[in-house]
Amino acid sequence: MSLGNLGNILMLTCLLASLIQALYLIYPHTSFGKININYRVLTRIIFITCLASFLLLIYLFLESNFNYQLVVNNSHSEKPLIYKIAGAWGNHEGSLLLWILVLSFFNFVFLETKIKNTEFKKYVISFQSLMIFGFTLFLLLTSNPFLATENITNEGLGLNPILQDLLLAIHPPILYVGYVGYSIVLSFAVGGMITNKIDQEWARWLHPWVIVSWIFLTAGIGLGSFWAYYELGWGGYWFWDPVENASLMPWLAGTALFHCVIILEKKNILQSWVILLSILTFSLSLIGTFLVRSGILNSVHTFASDPSRGLFILVFLAIILIISFTLYAIKAPTLDKKSKINIVSKEAGILANNWLLLSSLFVVFLGTLYPLAVDLFLQKSISVGPNYYVLSLMPILLLLLLIMIVGPVSKWQNDKLTNILFSISKLFILSLAIIFAFSIYFSELKLTQITLLTLCLTLMLVSIKNGIRTNRNYSIISPSLGKSLAHIGFGLLILSVIANTTFATEKIFQAQVDDLLVIDNYKFKFDKVNQTKGKNFNAVTATFSLLDNKTVIETFKPEIRIYSNPPTVTSETSIVRKFLADIYIVMNIPENADFVNVRIHIKPMMSFIWLSIILMVLGGISSIFFRIKLIK
Amino acid sequence: MKTRSLIIIIFLFIFSPVAFAELKLTKEQDSRATELFKETRCLVCQSQTIYDSNSEMATDLKLYIIEQIIAGKSNYEIENQLVKNYGEWILMTPAFSQSNYFLWFGPFIILLLGAIMMLRYILKNNE
Numbered sequence: 001m002s003l004g005n006l007g008n009i010l011m012l013t014c015l016l017a018s019l020i021q022a023l024y025l026i027y028p029h030t031s032f033g034k035i036n037i038n039y040r041v042l043t044r045i046i047f048i049t050c051l052a053s054f055l056l057l058i059y060l061f062l063e064s065n066f067n068y069q070l071v072v073n074n075s076h077s078e079k080p081l082i083y084k085i086a087g088a089w090g091n092h093e094g095s096l097l098l099w100i101l102v103l104s105f106f107n108f109v110f111l112e113t114k115i116k117n118t119e120f121k122k123y124v125i126s127f128q129s130l131m132i133f134g135f136t137l138f139l140l141l142t143s144n145p146f147l148a149t150e151n152i153t154n155e156g157l158g159l160n161p162i163l164q165d166l167l168l169a170i171h172p173p174i175l176y177v178g179y180v181g182y183s184i185v186l187s188f189a190v191g192g193m194i195t196n197k198i199d200q201e202w203a204r205w206l207h208p209w210v211i212v213s214w215i216f217l218t219a220g221i222g223l224g225s226f227w228a229y230y231e232l233g234w235g236g237y238w239f240w241d242p243v244e245n246a247s248l249m250p251w252l253a254g255t256a257l258f259h260c261v262i263i264l265e266k267k268n269i270l271q272s273w274v275i276l277l278s279i280l281t282f283s284l285s286l287i288g289t290f291l292v293r294s295g296i297l298n299s300v301h302t303f304a305s306d307p308s309r310g311l312f313i314l315v316f317l318a319i320i321l322i323i324s325f326t327l328y329a330i331k332a333p334t335l336d337k338k339s340k341i342n343i344v345s346k347e348a349g350i351l352a353n354n355w356l357l358l359s360s361l362f363v364v365f366l367g368t369l370y371p372l373a374v375d376l377f378l379q380k381s382i383s384v385g386p387n388y389y390v391l392s393l394m395p396i397l398l399l400l401l402l403i404m405i406v407g408p409v410s411k412w413q414n415d416k417l418t419n420i421l422f423s424i425s426k427l428f429i430l431s432l433a434i435i436f437a438f439s440i441y442f443s444e445l446k447l448t449q450i451t452l453l454t455l456c457l458t459l460m461l462v463s464i465k466n467g468i469r470t471n472r473n474y475s476i477i478s479p480s481l482g483k484s485l486a487h488i489g490f491g492l493l494i495l496s497v498i499a500n501t502t503f504a505t506e507k508i509f510q511a512q513v514d515d516l517l518v519i520d521n522y523k524f525k526f527d528k529v530n531q532t533k534g535k536n537f538n539a540v541t542a543t544f545s546l547l548d549n550k551t552v553i554e555t556f557k558p559e560i561r562i563y564s565n566p567p568t569v570t571s572e573t574s575i576v577r578k579f580l581a582d583i584y585i586v587m588n589i590p591e592n593a594d595f596v597n598v599r600i601h602i603k604p605m606m607s608f609i610w611l612s613i614i615l616m617v618l619g620g621i622s623s624i625f626f627r628i629k630l631i632k
Numbered sequence: 633m634k635t636r637s638l639i640i641i642i643f644l645f646i647f648s649p650v651a652f653a654e655l656k657l658t659k660e661q662d663s664r665a666t667e668l669f670k671e672t673r674c675l676v677c678q679s680q681t682i683y684d685s686n687s688e689m690a691t692d693l694k695l696y697i698i699e700q701i702i703a704g705k706s707n708y709e710i711e712n713q714l715v716k717n718y719g720e721w722i723l724m725t726p727a728f729s730q731s732n733y734f735l736w737f738g739p740f741i742i743l744l745l746g747a748i749m750m751l752r753y754i755l756k757n758n759e
Contacts (some may be wrong), residue, residue, distance in 0.1 A: 003659070009696045053666050067634065075705070219756055233682070234684040235684075256729075302640065339757060340757060340758050341753075341754045341757045341758065343754060349756065351750050351753070353751065354750075355743075355746040355747060355750045356746075358746060359739065359743045359746050362738070363738075363739045363742075366734075366735060366738050366739065367735070370726075370732075370734075370735045374731060374732075378731055380719075380720060381719055381720065381721035382720045382721060382725065382726045382727075383673050383720075383721050383722070383723060383724050383725075384725075384726055384735070385671075385673075385681075385724025385725050386724070387671075387725040388725055388726060388735070392736075392739040395737075395740075395743070396739070396743060427707070564660065568727075588684070595676075598688070624757055
C-alpha cells in the first residue's frame with residue numbers, strides 16, 4: 001500500500017468516526033441496535049488518525065516524495081530541512097489538515113479533563129466532532145493533501161522564499177491553535193444549551209479554554225506582525241491589511257468574551273451574552289479563514305486562494321450559525337438570570353469593556369468589508385487605509401483606556417466613584433507630569449498625544465500597583481498577576497505604538513560605495529558590496545557601518561537574495577535593536593544605475609512593542625495555570 | 633567598479649528604475665511629496681503605497697506627483713487629478729463622499745447604539 005493511500009484511509013476513518021460521534025446530537029443514545037458506541041474510543045480514534053496523517057504528510061515532505069502533487073508544488077529537494085517540514089503546512093491542503101488536527105486535539109484534551117457531567121461532555125464532543133466531520137469532508141473532496149501527481153517529476157517547484165522563514169514556520173500553527181481553540185468554546189456553548197448547563201460552574205470550566213485560545217491568538221498575531229516587520233522591508237509592523245484585520249476581529253471578540261466569562265462566573269448574569277459572544281468569536285475565526293483562502297480581498301497574504309474553497313467555508317459557517325442560533329432561540333428565554341448591576345462596579349466596567357471592544361470590532365469589520373460592499377453595489381473600488389482605522393478607533397481607544405484604569409480597581413457589586421478616583425489620582429498626576437515634562441524638554445506633543453500617552457502611563461502604573469496590592473503572597477500563578485501583566489502590556493503597547501509613529505524617522509539614499517549617509521544623529525558609512533551564496537539562494541550583500549567619531553559601533557548587512565526555485569528576488573533587512581530604538585536598513589538595486597537605493601529607518605520603542613505582546617501572553621499564561629489548578 | 637559589475641549581474645532580476653534623482657525639492661515640498669506618496673496606492677502591488685514600492689508604476693506616479701508639486705498644485709488638486717485618472721481606489725483614505733457616509737459615521741452610530749443597549753441592560757436588571 002502506498003503512503004498516500006494510507007493517508008486517505010486514515011482520513012476516511014476519521015471522517016467515519018467523527019460522523020458517528022456527531023450523530024449523537026440527533027440520536028442521543030449510546031448504541032445503534034446491538035452496536036455500542038463509546039465516545040471515549042471514538043474521540044481517541046479521531047485524534048490519532050488526524051495526528052498520524054499529519055505526521056505522514058510531514059514525512060512525505062521530509063523525504064521529498066515527488067509522487068505527490070502537494071510535495072511537488074510546495075517543496076524542493078535542496079530546501080533546508082526545517083522548511084521542508086514547514087512546507088507541509090505552508091499551503092492550503094496541509095494547513096487544512098493542521099486545522100483538523102487542532103480541532104481533534106482540543107476535543108481529545110477536553111475528553112481527558114476531569115469534568116464529571118458526562119451528558120454535557122458527550123454533547124460538547126459530539127458538536128466538536130461535527131465540525132471535524134465537516135472539515136474532513138472538505139479536505140477529502142476538494143483539498144486532498146495525499147493526491148498522487150499525474151506527471152512524475154524528479155524535482156519540486158519550491159516554497160515561496162518570502163515564506164522560508166523560521167518565524168513563518170511557527171506563526172500559522174500558533175495562530176491556528178488560537179482560531180480553532182474557539183471551536184471548543186462554541187461546542188461548550190452548544191453543549192451547555194442542550195443540557196441546560198449555562199451557569200457559574202459552566203463558566204468555570206470554560207474559562208481556561210477561552211484563555212488558552214486568547215494566548216495563542218495573541219502570540220500568533222504578534223509573531224505575524226514581527227515577521228512582517230523584518231521580512232517585508234517596509235519598516236511597518238501593522239498595515240491594516242484585510243488578513244491582519246481578519247485575525248484582529250476574533251481577538252477583539254475573544255477578549256470581550258473572556259472578560260464576560262469572568263462576570264458570569266462571579267455573578268451568574270449575562271448567560272445569553274456569553275453564548276452570543278462564543279458564537280461570534282468562532283464565526284469570526286471562520287470568516288478569517290475564509291478571507292485568507294478565498295482571495296476576494298486584496299492582501300499580502302493571498303498566497304493560498306481559491307474561490308470555491310471560500311464557498312465551502314461560507315456554507316459550513318452558515319450551517320454552524322443555523323444550528324447554534326436555532327438552539328439559542330429555543331433556550332434564550334430560560335438562559336438569563338437577573339441580578340442588580342450597580343453602575344459603579346467592576347461588572348459595569350467589564351460591560352463597558354465589552355461595549356468598546358465590540359465597537360472597535362465593528363470599525364475593523366466595516367473598514368475591511370466596506371470596499372467589498374461598495375464594489376458589489378456601486379461598481380466602485382475604494383481603499384480603506386490606515387488613516388481610517390486610526391481616526392475611527394481613536395475615540396474608542398481613549399474611552400477604553402479610561403475604563404481599563406478605573407474598572408479593575410473598582411469592587412464587585414458596588415463601589416464609590418470618589419473612592420476609585422481618589423485611589424488613582426496620584427498615579428494619574430504623576431503620569432501627566434512625566435508626559436508634560438517630556439513634551440517640554442524633549443519634543444513638543446499634540447494634545448491628543450499627551451492625553452493618550454498619559455492614560456497609557458496611568459494604566460501601566462495603576463496595573464502595577466493593583467497587581468502588587470492584590471497579589472500579597474507574590475504567587476506567580478495567580479489571576480491578579482495575570483490581569484496586571486496583560487493590562488500593563490496593553491498600556492505599553494499603545495504607548496510604544498504612539499511613540500513609534502510620532503518619533504520614527506526615515507530617509508532614502510542613493511548611495512555609492514564610500515558614501516557617508518547621515519540621518520538624525522546617526523552617521524553610516526557604505527563600506528562595500530559582496531556577492532554571497534546561501535543554502536538555496538545567491539545574494540548581494542552590502543555592508544554599512546554606524547560610526548561614532550570614526551570608530552565603528554555597529555555593522556549592517558542588508559541583502560538582496562535571488563532564489564531560483566521558484567525564481568524570486570527578496571530584500572532582506574538588517575536590523576540592530578537598541579534599547580530605545582531600532583535601526584533598520586533595507587536596500588534595493590535600481591536598473592541602469594550606478595548606485596543602490598538605501599532606506600534607513602530609526603524606529604523608537606520597537607522592542608517595547610514586542611515586549612508588550614510578550615507581557616500580554618505571559619499574563620494569559622499566568623492566569624491559565626491558576627485556572628487549571630482551580631479545576632483540579 | 634566592483635559595485636557596478638555586480639549590479640549588472642542582477643539586472644535581470646530587479647526592476648526599479650529611479651529617474652528623479654536630479655529633481656530638487658525644497659524641504660516643505662519634500663515633506664508634502666512624502667505625505668502624498670504615503671496616501672497613494674501602488675496599483676500593481678499588494679496593499680502597498682507607492683512610498684513603499686519600487687515598481688515601475690510607483691516610480692512613475694512619484695515622478696508625476698513631484699512634477700505637480702513643482703508646478704505649484706495643492707495636495708487637494710493633485711489627489712483629485714489622481715482620482716480622475718485612476719479612480720478612487722488609488723487613495724488610501726476613502727473620500728468623505730456620499731457613498732462613504734456610512735463608513736465614516738458607522739463607528740459613531742455603533743458606539744452610541746452600544747452605549748444605549750448597555751445602559752438599557754443595566755436598567756432592566758435593576759428593575
